[in-house]
Amino acid sequence: SEAKAVFSVIGMTCSACAGSVEKAVKRLPGIREAAVDVLNNRAQVMYYPSFVNEETIRETIEDVGFEATLIK
């Protein structure tokens, strides 16, 4: 089954920032889709909980250089 997580992502100032977050998240195992909205500071991720969890996704966003908080 599939789950959805929404993160607040602070510090993205351009669409290339959003692109690097999307790319990093999509490289994780168990990700179905990642969509990053730079204007609203949001990242929405559809994932398979058997393979990856919200904290791993959150830490991956932080590793790219942005502050990420799970909001949903």
Ligand code: 9UX
């Ligand atoms: Mo360009 Mo966005 O260096 O922070 S990727 S501004």
